[in-house]
Amino acid sequence: MDRQVLRRARRAIPVLIVGGILLLALSGSLTQLLQVPLRPLVGMQTWLAERYEVLRRFVTAPRDIVALQQRNQQLEAEVSRLQTQIIELQQQVSDANILAALLDFARANPEYQYKAAEVIGRDPSPFLHYIIINRGSADGLRRGMPVVTEQGLAGRIAAVTASAARVQLVTDPAMQINVDVTPAGTSGVLVGSLTGDLTLDNVPLDANLQPGDIILTSGLGGTYPPNLLVGQVTGVRRLEYELFQNASVQPVVDFNRLSIVLVIVNFQPADYTPLLPTPIPAQ
Numbered sequence: 001m002d003r004q005v006l007r008r009a010r011r012a013i014p015v016l017i018v019g020g021i022l023l024l025a026l027s028g029s030l031t032q033l034l035q036v037p038l039r040p041l042v043g044m045q046t047w048l049a050e051r052y053e054v055l056r057r058f059v060t061a062p063r064d065i066v067a068l069q070q071r072n073q074q075l076e077a078e079v080s081r082l083q084t085q086i087i088e089l090q091q092q093v094s095d096a097n098i099l100a101a102l103l104d105f106a107r108a109n110p111e112y113q114y115k116a117a118e119v120i121g122r123d124p125s126p127f128l129h130y131i132i133i134n135r136g137s138a139d140g141l142r143r144g145m146p147v148v149t150e151q152g153l154a155g156r157i158a159a160v161t162a163s164a165a166r167v168q169l170v171t172d173p174a175m176q177i178n179v180d181v182t183p184a185g186t187s188g189v190l191v192g193s194l195t196g197d198l199t200l201d202n203v204p205l206d207a208n209l210q211p212g213d214i215i216l217t218s219g220l221g222g223t224y225p226p227n228l229l230v231g232q233v234t235g236v237r238r239l240e241y242e243l244f245q246n247a248s249v250q251p252v253v254d255f256n257r258l259s260i261v262l263v264i265v266n267f268q269p270a271d272y273t274p275l276l277p278t279p280i281p282a283q
Contacts, residue, residue: 144269152229178220198249222270
């Protein structure tokens with residue numbers, strides 16, 4: 001009898017232990033009891049994980065740096081390509097705007113015939129003011145033909161080859177243009193200079209010349225067609241003891257940004273050479 005009771009007790013003890021553990025787990029008491037012995041293990045596991053991550057980064061860092069450098073080079077090349085495309089698109093838009101403005105100018109002045117040309121060079125001399133265009137005698141260009149932009153008069157053809165021409169700008173020191181001044185209602189001569197500044201000379205003292213007055217070609221002398229816009233008066237110099245007054249003039253054309261021009265091909269300047277007096281030879 002005692003042996004059977006003892007045997008049953010031995011069988012019941014594990015069951016009771018397991019049941020007690022289950023009750024403690026379900027009630028949450030077991031978690032609190034296990035925190036104390038497991039806390040060192042958790043800390044050790046965290047420390048090992050941190051060391052492993054440091055070691056992994058140390059081993060893979062060189063490979064990551066190489067990959068980043070390659071990616072950076074690819075991105076820099078892509079940015080350079082996109083910047084080049086932007087510049088090309090901006091240039092195309094600028095050329096389109098210039099062509100549209102030139103077309104408007106041609107429509108506003110239908111009495112003339114035009115030949116469009118691109119600026120392909122500039123005179124390197126600081127004392128001369130010329131540009132080179134990609135049209136020449138093969139395109140019908142002749143010496144003396146006026147050259148304009150959408151803003152106004154730029155100059156005239158000074159020399160021509162079969163495929164190119166040299167344009168003397170209105171700012172050239174050898175340039176002299178007969179002009180009218182409005183609304184002052186007077187006339188004068190516009191001359192260039194070595195510095196590229198324009199001066200209005202030979203204006204009568206009694207003329208009411210004011211800053212802001214508009215300068216137009218007069219057509220006098222037959223060198224240029226009339227009513228081409230040239231510039232605007234910026235300052236007046238008047239001295240009572242002089243015969244004439246003069247003024248500084250701002251040209252309407254931005255010569256530093258010339259890229260496309262129009263040549264008036266149906267205007268031929270008058271040639272006064274046969275009318276000039278023949279010098280009397282010295283005796």
